[in-house]
Amino acid sequence: MSETLLLARRAVREVWRIPAATIPALFIPVFFLVVNLGQVNRIFPTSTPFLHHQHYVAFQIPVSLVFAVSSATSGLAMVTDIDIGYLDKLLAAPIRRTAIVWGRLAADLARGVAVSIIVLGVGFAFGARVKSGVVGVLLLIVLSALWGVAYAGIAIAIALRTKNVQTTNASFLIFFPLLFLTPNFVPLELLAGPLKAIARINPVTYIINGLRELVLYPHIHWGSLGACALTIALTGIVLTGISMRALNHFSD
């Protein structure tokens, strides 16, 4: 078994054995989803044009998915490894340093799949339906999980640079402006001018739109799906690259 797979297995086991590290990251987006629905369900009935005869929950599901998978959990696991001295042990082993980061990201993939299934389940319970069918559901899960992997690099890099639990945990806050400066409540064309301009250059907009079209439309819109996949890939390349660079320059 390759060193990446070995470290991935260890990280996935860790996720499984410490559910307390995943549950808070899941609780907040589900809480937001429920609160948002309670507040705006009546304002946006199913007859609202941009809902395409769905409940507002369907419109919100992609936001909750992206919110749930964009966590600092891997960064926190990395800073724990630094604290307990286990990272030193791995660094002294004859392995590629990149395998240490890939192992962590594998855990993000597993966690992302599990969390996405749960969030979708909550959405279904509130009446959401994925119009693009089973393929759409699978794409929602896979793309959400991959976004979680792509985004995880930022917390890992912060963990390696700062070696500080509080700072790494606070990196979660970076995602709030990214999430809320998007068409998360209404479509892009309904946003006010300045917010619309910001949302257009915000990569998270393209993730939410790609996922949202899978929920709202029966046919897959390859253009928005491609933009979503491309954004995930580019974000992943940049942030994973930064985290690997941080590990290569890591020393106590």
Place this chain on the structure above:
Amino acid sequence: MLCTLLPISEGEARVSGIDVRADPAAVRRRIGVALQEVGLDPTQTGRELLELHCGLYKIPDPAARSVELLHLVGLDEAADRTIKAFSGGMKRRLDLATALVHEPDVLFLDEPTTGLDPASRMTVWDEVRRINAAGTTVFLTTQYLEEADQLCGRVAIIDEGTIVAAGTPDALKAEMGSDVLIVGLDRSQHDEARAALTALRGLDHVTDAKEGLAVYVEDGAAAVADVVRLMNAVGLHPATITLSRPSLDDVFLAATGRRIEGGSPEAAA
């Protein structure tokens, strides 16, 4: 730096004949490392962690090697418990086992018995002796000079980043060339006593020690009576006089001018 965890700031270092700066990956393949802070993932079981490390070191049969190592460090029964439930001694032994998966040429142990109870300390000592007897060079860093005396073939005393004494424990102690009498006096009386002791036959040298004045003399037993006489002659009455053979503590004291008390000076061998 020798373990490749820190970049070399200055000079050159070789481990097992390999230039650490030029080829750190080759060094990593030949060394095992057990640092002062036990580096174990508490969410894994002992067996899982050893199998992981066997895999990372490309050991052909990780499961079999893990069983062997668990037996070696006496953790067979605890093998499938998560590490967070291990005692300090068990963690230390498992940490040692993870450093041994690939039978390294050189094993770096950084204060391997710090925080252990006496029984666990003895177990680790036995294990270090066994590893060394099997052909592995053990590079041990410790603040316990008795530990260095018991385990090490060669000792180097480092003070403020500089080696101030080096050699086998016996040679270092022999260099002291004398027995040690610790004369229990108040510190304010040391100067007066020191002056009086210049007349002592076989005197090597005198230093201040925590417990009193350390008098290094050729034949300690024969000198006790003379020391008492010389002290009394100048009106001093030592509360205690303790005779001992020179230990590495004495070597350390002579080399650094102070006794080790968990501070920065370290012994490495």
